[in-house]
Amino acid sequence: MNSITESSSPYDNLEKMSVRELLEGIHNEDKKVLPAVEKNIPQIEKLVTQIVPKMKKGGRLFYVGAGTSGRLGILDASEIPPTFGVGYDIVIGLIAGGDQAIRKAIEAAEDDENLSWEELKKYNIGELDTVVGIAASGRTPFVIGAVKNARKHGILTGCITSNPGSGLSQNVDIPIEAVVGPEFVTGSTRMKSGTAQKLILNMITTTLMIQMGRVKGNRMVNMQLTNQKLVERGTRMIMEELGYNEKKARRLLLIHGSVNNVLEAIGKKKK
Incomplete structure (x- = not known):
């Protein structure tokens, strides 16, 4: 061949x-x-x-x-x-x-x-x-x-x-x-x-x-926060999605560990 x-x-x-x-x-x-x-x-x-x-x-x-x-x-x-x-x-x-x-x-x-x-x-x-x-x-x-x-x-x-x-x-x-x-x-x-x-x-x-549900909209909402760039990216996602200021968005992100976890936690609270 x-x-x-x-x-x-x-x-x-x-x-x-x-x-x-x-x-x-x-x-x-x-x-x-x-x-x-x-x-x-x-x-x-x-x-x-x-x-x-x-x-x-x-x-x-x-x-x-x-x-x-x-x-x-x-x-x-x-x-x-x-x-x-x-x-x-x-x-x-x-x-x-x-x-x-x-x-x-x-x-x-x-x-x-x-x-x-x-x-x-x-x-x-x-x-x-x-x-x-x-x-x-x-x-x-x-x-x-x-x-x-x-x-x-x-x-x-x-x-x-x-x-x-x-x-x-x-x-x-x-x-x-x-x-x-x-x-x-x-x-x-x-x-x-x-x-x-x-x-x-x-x-x-x-x-x-x-x-498999690992993306929301067009965002990597489950990405690991392995460096400062990714923390900043996640913070921006939360700010845009929920309308929070940078300080609050960053704090929630670091508490919950991922954008998706923040969105799920806030969604449960709203229910």
């Missing part, structure tokens, strides 16, 4: 290009990402729609990847708790080679098809959970092993890849194939493929959290 992600770049002699030519070339390639993602909205919708009822019953979402794909899954998973005020055990990112692979490549870790399922079993994975494999090439054994084993155990599976009809796509319930074409630097899937993955991950988890 021909691999689009490994196909030769439409640009050559990159080392002879000026900085401006390089930047414009990269930008022109990046323009291909959004249409590729847009074509997949029906598939993303299908996946999210099936995850929501499982998550409402206590199910979790696992991202499994290697290299750039694994790092992007971990990045998305790690940002969900502070943004939406949920536990770190709701969206979980796993990378071939373990946490040390987040910063440094671990040789051959992605070539073991059974290792990923062993990792998933440590979480007591079950039928309420969902496993989404992320691999630009669609042929990473660590990722294929995760979805193949999950599917055998009746667990919902999906994938995000940049090669159509790949081994990964063939082993999941709902494949998402963002075909962005060859990379500007041949085979460097941290570029367009990685950008497409990041966009799709944003779409999946943001939509999930909204469906």
Whole structure:
């Protein structure tokens, strides 16, 4: 099978290009990402729609990847708790080679098809959970092993890849194939493929959290107050929502711990 992600770049002699030519070339390639993602909205919708009822019953979402794909899954998973005020055990990112692979490549870790399922079993994975494999090439054994084993155990599976009809796509319930074409630097899937993955991950988890009631209006009312900027943002939300002055809004926010808790407490008092 021909691999689009490994196909030769439409640009050559990159080392002879000026900085401006390089930047414009990269930008022109990046323009291909959004249409590729847009074509997949029906598939993303299908996946999210099936995850929501499982998550409402206590199910979790696992991202499994290697290299750039694994790092992007971990990045998305790690940002969900502070943004939406949920536990770190709701969206979980796993990378071939373990946490040390987040910063440094671990040789051959992605070539073991059974290792990923062993990792998933440590979480007591079950039928309420969902496993989404992320691999630009669609042929990473660590990722294929995760979805193949999950599917055998009746667990919902999906994938995000940049090669159509790949081994990964063939082993999941709902494949998402963002075909962005060859990379500007041949085979460097941290570029367009990685950008497409990041966009799709944003779409999946943001939509999930909204469906789970973690957003009010357009506000992150459940965000964790982990720094001064977020305390100020929460204070403004309360001021706008309830018409309180800054001092009162801030005091209530710090007492109750989140914008949502303040709104619920005030709502109960009004009743």
